[in-house]
Amino acid sequence: MSDAVVSVRNVNIYQGSNLILQDVNFSVNRGEFVYLVGKTGTGKSSLLKTLYGELTLKEGEATVAGFNLKDMTWKKVPFLRRNLGVVFQDFQLLTDRNVHENLRFVLKATGWKDEKLIEEKINDVLDKVGLKSKGFKMPFEMSGGEQQRVDIARALLNSPKLILADEPTGNLDPETSDEIMQLLIAISRDYGTAVIMATHDFIVISKYPSRILKTERGQVFDSAVTEV
Numbered sequence: 001m002s003d004a005v006v007s008v009r010n011v012n013i014y015q016g017s018n019l020i021l022q023d024v025n026f027s028v029n030r031g032e033f034v035y036l037v038g039k040t041g042t043g044k045s046s047l048l049k050t051l052y053g054e055l056t057l058k059e060g061e062a063t064v065a066g067f068n069l070k071d072m073t074w075k076k077v078p079f080l081r082r083n084l085g086v087v088f089q090d091f092q093l094l095t096d097r098n099v100h101e102n103l104r105f106v107l108k109a110t111g112w113k114d115e116k117l118i119e120e121k122i123n124d125v126l127d128k129v130g131l132k133s134k135g136f137k138m139p140f141e142m143s144g145g146e147q148q149r150v151d152i153a154r155a156l157l158n159s160p161k162l163i164l165a166d167e168p169t170g171n172l173d174p175e176t177s178d179e180i181m182q183l184l185i186a187i188s189r190d191y192g193t194a195v196i197m198a199t200h201d202f203i204v205i206s207k208y209p210s211r212i213l214k215t216e217r218g219q220v221f222d223s224a225v226t227e228v
């Protein structure tokens, strides 16, 4: 059986009628950590959006966490998302509730009902990101690094096979970026979660070298296949 969590074959990605990326081919295996780099506007976000079902795949073949993306209906997208964790630069936490309530909100929205299991899961993910005692804090009471940890905890709630992270260190100072990188790398290593992380931060990449996908001139180049 293939270990691929993401498989993309002969894919063309459009924004409206504009072809953004052509003939994209790559796979990502369980537990792999992959950077996604490329100049602004070359299609990193468009590629991530395709992988989490925000942009419908019209041309080519792709599977993510066992879901076929081709012509996926909007009805199916929430089921895909439950198998993914998505982490953004700007955290996107609900500002009017504390950390615990932010996490509980996601579990409830994704169908969790058993209060004991909900409590256990929240404690589990907070422990994994090193925030076990911070569940009562409001987002505005936390540093940027702590908020990013909460965002990662939220991404872990449904034990995803894949985390898609769009510039997760973009708003953080170098030391805090380091902490977040070590956390994401530990998650991929310890839980077998594949991570695809879009970034402009070459200091981070040189410090934590890993496979690179690069968007350039309408194509995706893969350091596993060619020099990027």
Ligand SMILES: Nc1ncnc2c1ncn2[C@@H]1O[C@H](COP(=O)(O)OP(=O)(O)OP(=O)(O)O)[C@@H](O)[C@H]1O
Pocket (backbone or CB within 6 Å): 015, 016, 020, 038, 039, 040, 041, 042, 043, 044, 045, 046, 047, 215
């Ligand atoms: N919603 C949209 N509608 C139309 N065109 C879009 C839309 N979103 C992005 N584009 C265009 O698609 C191209 C790729 O944008 P995308 O956001 O994927 O690039 P990016 O590499 O992620 O850039 P950045 O590093 O700035 O985030 C750009 O030319 C952009 O203008």
